[in-house]
Amino acid sequence: xxxxxxxxxxxxxxxxxxxxxxxxxxxxxxxxxxxxxxxxxxxxxxxxxxxxxxxxxxxxxxxxxxxxxxxxxxxxxxxxxxxxxxxxxxxxxxxxxxxxxxxxxxxxxxxxxxxxxxxxxxxxxxxxxxxxxxxxxxxxxxxxxxxxxxxxxxxxxxxxxxxxxxxxxxxxxxxxxxxxxxxxxxxxxxxxxxxxxxxxxxxxxxxxxxxxxxxxxxxxxxxxxxxxxxxxxxxxxxxxxxxxxxxxxxxxxxxxxxxxxxxxxxxxxxxxxxxxxxxxxxxxxxxxxxxxxxxxxxxxxxxxxxxxxxxxxxxxxxxxxxxxxxxxxxxxxxxxxxxxxxxxxxxxxxxxxxxxxxxxxxxxxxxxxxxxxxxxxxxxxxxxxxxxxxxxxxxxxxxxxxxxxxxxxxxxxxxxxxxxxxxxxxxxxxxxxxxxxxxxxxxxxxxxxxxxxxxxxxxxxxxxxxxxxxxxxxxxxxxxxxxxxxxxxxxxxxxxxxxxxxxxxxxxxxxxxxxxxxxxxxxxxxxxxxxxxxxxxxxxxxxxxx
Amino acid sequence: xxxxxxxxxxxxxxxxxxxxxxxxxxxxxxxxxxxxxxxxxxxxxxxxxxxxxxxxxxxxxxxxxxxxxxxxxxxxxxxxxxxxxxxxxxxxxxxxxxxxxxxxxxxxxxxxxxxxxxxxxxxxxxxxxxxxxxxxxxxxxxxxxxxxxxxxxxxxxxxxxxxxxxxxxxxxxxxxxxxxxxxxxxxxxxxxxxxxxxxxxxxxxxxxxxxxxxxxxxxxxxxxxxxxxxxxxxxxxxxxxxxxxxxxxxxxxxxxxxxxxxxxxxxxxxxxxxxxxxxxxxxxxxxxxxxxxxxxxxxxxxxxxxxxxxxxxxxxxxxxxxxxxxxxxxxxxxxxxxxxxxxxxxxxxxxxxxxxxxxxxxxxxxxxxxxxxxxxxxxxxxxxxxxxxxxxxxxxxxxxxxxxx
Numbered sequence: 009x010x011x012x013x014x015x016x017x018x019x020x021x022x023x024x025x026x027x028x029x030x031x032x033x034x035x036x037x038x039x040x041x042x043x044x045x046x047x048x049x050x051x052x053x054x055x056x057x058x059x060x061x062x063x064x065x066x067x068x069x070x071x072x073x074x075x076x077x078x079x080x081x082x083x084x085x086x087x088x089x090x091x092x093x094x095x096x097x098x099x100x101x102x103x104x105x106x107x108x109x110x111x112x113x114x115x116x117x118x119x120x121x122x123x124x125x126x127x128x129x130x131x132x133x134x135x136x137x138x139x140x141x142x143x144x145x146x147x148x149x150x151x152x153x154x155x156x157x158x159x160x161x162x163x164x165x166x167x168x169x170x171x172x173x174x175x176x177x178x179x180x181x182x183x184x185x186x187x188x189x190x191x192x193x194x195x196x197x198x199x200x201x202x203x204x205x206x207x208x209x210x211x212x213x214x215x216x217x218x219x220x221x222x223x224x225x226x227x228x229x230x231x232x233x234x235x236x237x238x239x240x241x242x243x244x245x246x247x248x249x250x251x252x253x254x255x256x257x258x259x260x261x262x263x264x265x266x267x268x269x270x271x272x273x274x275x276x277x278x279x280x281x282x283x284x285x286x287x288x289x290x291x292x293x294x295x296x297x298x299x300x301x302x303x304x305x306x307x308x309x310x311x312x313x314x315x316x317x318x319x320x321x322x323x324x325x326x327x328x329x330x331x332x333x334x335x336x337x338x339x340x341x342x343x344x345x346x347x348x349x350x351x352x353x354x355x356x357x358x359x360x361x362x363x364x365x366x367x368x369x370x371x372x373x374x375x376x377x378x379x380x381x382x383x384x385x386x387x388x389x390x391x392x393x394x395x396x397x398x399x400x401x402x403x404x405x406x407x408x409x410x411x412x413x414x415x416x417x418x419x420x421x422x423x424x425x426x427x428x429x430x431x432x433x434x435x436x437x438x439x440x441x442x443x444x445x446x447x448x449x450x451x452x453x454x455x456x457x458x459x460x461x462x463x464x465x466x467x468x469x470x471x472x473x474x475x476x477x478x479x480x481x482x483x484x485x486x487x488x489x490x491x492x493x494x495x496x497x498x499x500x501x502x503x504x505x506x507x508x509x510x511x512x513x514x515x516x517x518x519x520x521x522x523x524x525x526x527x528x529x530x531x532x533x534x535x536x537x538x539x540x541x542x543x544x545x546x547x548x549x550x551x552x553x554x
Numbered sequence: 555x556x557x558x559x560x561x562x563x564x565x566x567x568x569x570x571x572x573x574x575x576x577x578x579x580x581x582x583x584x585x586x587x588x589x590x591x592x593x594x595x596x597x598x599x600x601x602x603x604x605x606x607x608x609x610x611x612x613x614x615x616x617x618x619x620x621x622x623x624x625x626x627x628x629x630x631x632x633x634x635x636x637x638x639x640x641x642x643x644x645x646x647x648x649x650x651x652x653x654x655x656x657x658x659x660x661x662x663x664x665x666x667x668x669x670x671x672x673x674x675x676x677x678x679x680x681x682x683x684x685x686x687x688x689x690x691x692x693x694x695x696x697x698x699x700x701x702x703x704x705x706x707x708x709x710x711x712x713x714x715x716x717x718x719x720x721x722x723x724x725x726x727x728x729x730x731x732x733x734x735x736x737x738x739x740x741x742x743x744x745x746x747x748x749x750x751x752x753x754x755x756x757x758x759x760x761x762x763x764x765x766x767x768x769x770x771x772x773x774x775x776x777x778x779x780x781x782x783x784x785x786x787x788x789x790x791x792x793x794x795x796x797x798x799x800x801x802x803x804x805x806x807x808x809x810x811x812x813x814x815x816x817x818x819x820x821x822x823x824x825x826x827x828x829x830x831x832x833x834x835x836x837x838x839x840x841x842x843x844x845x846x847x848x849x850x851x852x853x854x855x856x857x858x859x860x861x862x863x864x865x866x867x868x869x870x871x872x873x874x875x876x877x878x879x880x881x882x883x884x885x886x887x888x889x890x891x892x893x894x895x896x897x898x899x900x901x902x903x904x905x906x907x908x909x910x911x912x913x914x915x916x917x918x919x920x921x922x923x924x925x926x927x928x929x930x931x932x933x934x935x936x937x938x939x940x941x942x943x944x945x946x947x948x949x950x951x952x953x954x955x956x957x958x959x
Contacts, residue, residue: 330628330814349862351814355630356668361697391864401865406595406704409865442868449869457867471869502744 075512078520084527085504091534092497096135097490100540102205103249104146109212110233111151115158118242119147125246130254136490138254145249189222189470196226204482204540206253208245219244219465221252223472225479244464252467256483257460258453267453268491269406270315271371278304279374279408280321280444281360286381287325287427290415294377294432296321303441307448307475314484320363330354333384339396341386349389349402352410373451374408375444385418401443409447413440445475453487454480489533496530594749595706597858599624599634602683604715604724606640611795612786614642615656616714616756616802618664623809624710625668628858635686635701637673639715639725649793656798656806658790672699680730687711687738689747705746710754710855714802717757719780720765736766743769750843752855756801758783761837773843775824777801778834785833800832814857821847 123145147158196207207226217231227248233241270276282294300319308317331348360374380387389397401411446456460467603617621636643654643665654665685691686701703709716723720732742748753774755763760776777784786796787803808826812818827836
């Protein structure tokens with residue numbers, strides 16, 4: 009386009025000057041569309057203005073086409089993964105030992121020797137255990153000459169000197185272990201609050217050495233101990249602390265995922281099923297509601313910090329098992345062996361997973377009470393060593409448990425009468441539910457029996473009406489806290505890797521918020537763990553999978 | 555102009571360099587966290603038939619045959635996800651309604667009893683398939699449609715249909731590509747949704763579908779290599795279509811000889827495929843799998859395993875609570891029932907008292923409005939009210955027209 013920047017007055021002079029020279033080219037020179045002079049600064053200025061305005065608007069253009077990615081705290085996630093990977097979660101633990109009726113014992117020396125023994129036993133600490141450096145062992149020696157301690161008495165949690173003298177019933181016989189437990193609990197349990205102390209009381213009285221661990225957080229060892237066997241005693245005390253109180257009575261302290269039956273939304277559904285294999289023989293029913301109120305409600309409340317549990321029940325008919333049993337003449341019953349156990353559950357006919365309350369991410373544990381048909385009654389489980397099982401029950405980790413109950417007498421209503429409906433008697437039902445309780449403990453990784461066999465001897469473990477003793481609940485809380493934290497860190501880590509490897513993926517605000525909540529929960533867990541607050545740190549993170 | 559161009563090129567270079575640096579930072583921190591050895595606790599099976607239309611009868615029969623096999627060997631319905639893209643049993647062209655056969659001797663009806671199809675018809679899409687594998691569902695999806703596996707699960711994934719080089723055709727209008735499958739498997743591994751995975755694919759050029767896999771613990775077998783077709787076994791002249799594919803036919807022939815208790819190994823399964831009989835070369839990929847195939851029993855994937863532990867003793871803590879408590883409980887139950895009834899009655903009375911109170915407080919008109927509102931809320935069948943209203947309108951109109959005359 010012609011550049012009309014100059015005023016028309018300038019034009020005629022230019023044209024008149026060059027009119028003679030350009031006579032020839034005047035015919036094809038059109039002043040409206042052509043120009044003779046080079047474009048000057050004006051054009052440059054205009055071009056730059058347009059370009060500049062484009063650059064001004066470019067950020068707005070880019071903003072309008074950008075993919076919305078909510079900012080995720082990648083550095084925090086990486087540091088969380090590193091800290092969880094490098095330093096597993098350890099809890100501070102406090103132990104105390106009280107020696108009663110001994111003479112010539114040095115509290116400091118005993119304290120250090122117990123610590124050494126414990127250190128020997130915890131060579132490979134696992135996540136969720138007590139931290140190797142941050143545990144305290146306090147020793148009190150109470151003898152005729154007085155009371156010696158190896159620490160400064162600052163809190164009321166510690167042993168009150170002379171308390172054992174008030175105890176006038178017999179420690180050593182084992183007939184009243186519950187009473188002794190309650191007494192020790194009242195003496196030791198005067199500490200409320202966050203500091204949990206595990207205690208062992210060693211009493212030099214009586215005959216044979218017996219060790220019992222109570223329902224709270226203490227245990228006792230009673231027996232006549234001679235001077236040269238103090239080392240054994242110290243080893244036994246250390247073993248009680250490490251193997252029983254810290255590891256929960258399990259052999260390996262390591263956490264297996266197959267003994268953490270908590271769903272990722274923190275809920276477990278216990279589904280109790282009564283299976284009548286052949287209702288043409290007999291039909292059994294049970295009064296589930298009452299037994300649930302009596303037995304399971306306190307258990308569910310006790311497990312509150314670990315998982316949110318709900319209970320369902322149903323009765324099924326025509327549910328034969330899929331494995332085969334054979335008749336044994338000597339035992340006068342039908343026998344199935346442990347080799348048949350994996351094939352016992354006949355999932356084609358047993359429609360167990362019918363819970364409508366279960367969300368997509370909760371875990372269901374099935375507890376099955378199987379009543380065999382008349383063709384297989386009585387049905388007994390034979391163990392590999394030839395013995396008959398006392399419980400007739402087995403579990404499958406992460407699935408649940410099965411118990412077989414044989415109707416009394418295996419009598420069959422003859423003829424074509426419709427089969428009579430029976431209800432399982434309360435006593436039998438109670439026995440069955442005690443077996444289920446043992447199975448629930450097994451599913452959580454604890455033992456269903458009440459003996460701990462260690463290197464230095466056998467310890468009796470008292471059973472609690474809540475299904476889990478307080479020290480067992482501590483073990484579960486610690487291990488679940490650790491497991492949850494590790495899975496939280498791995499999930500966040502894989503999320504951050506995935507997001508960073510896909511730069512054009514939209515990230516909604518909600519995701520960013522959930523990630524931040526998770527990070528805060530994880531940090532809170534780590535803080536609480538270092539302070540020793542088990543219950544709060546075991547509550548599971550709530551991660552949304554998107 | 556030259557200056558401007560050089561300036562822009564310089565800017566572009568800077569941006570490219572920054573982008574490269576960011577990406578390299580992202581990739582450097584990718585470390586797969588190794589899980590400790592977990593126990594094998596359960597088996598899952600995901601069986602997918604991706605073809606629709608009557609002439610693809612054999613793909614449905616393939617999938618149903620495998621469904622029957624894994625059920626017979628012990629995997630329960632609740633751990634099988636069966637996806638069938640079309641309904642052959644009730645297809646109008648099926649001469650034997652509600653029956654699906656995989657052999658021309660019609661000895662076995664695959665659709666006979668207890669077939670639970672989780673995804674049927676148009677629900678079988680690539681999106682749903684990937685959602686099943688990765689576990690990302692809407693909140694309302696029922697449990698039976700989810701793959702609820704955990705880190706101890708062995709998963710069998712069987713896919714059949716029409717496929718090609720690096721893809722598998724779904725429903726004749728979309729494709730699952732090999733990198734989609736590899737990404738889904740990688741996500742499953744990150745979320746620890748399986749311990750071991752066996753992928754069996756029976757399509758043309760099946761081996762190309764798992765060429766991009768790189769997650770550990772995955773075993774894959776395809777019915778044919780790249781460039782080869784997989785053929786059907788035989789034509790059933792009565793039904794009118796081919797009823798089974800060769801690869802699946804020989805797989806079933808292997809499994810018919812087994813029962814739940816057998817421990818034939820995977821290497822014997824893989825060795826039983828004869829390229830002459832299959833008319834294609836079955837290719838299996840074992841480089842991502844740690845165990846020796848001779849040591850792995852087929853029931854690790856095709857059967858049901860339940861690790862069982864005997865319960866040694868019961869937990870006898872409750873043997874203090876006996877019949878005394880029961881009696882007390884019974885009486886308290888009854889009293890609770892009485893109390894419940896009493897509270898119900900009293901709440902009705904409470905409502906009436908509330909009504910009378912409000913009558914005193916409000917004026918007459920407000921009280922009238924209030925009662926009208928309450929009555930309107932209590933009406934359950936609004937339709938009748940509307941009908942009455944409409945019926946009243948007609949005489950009203952008549953009255954007013956007469957009045958306005």
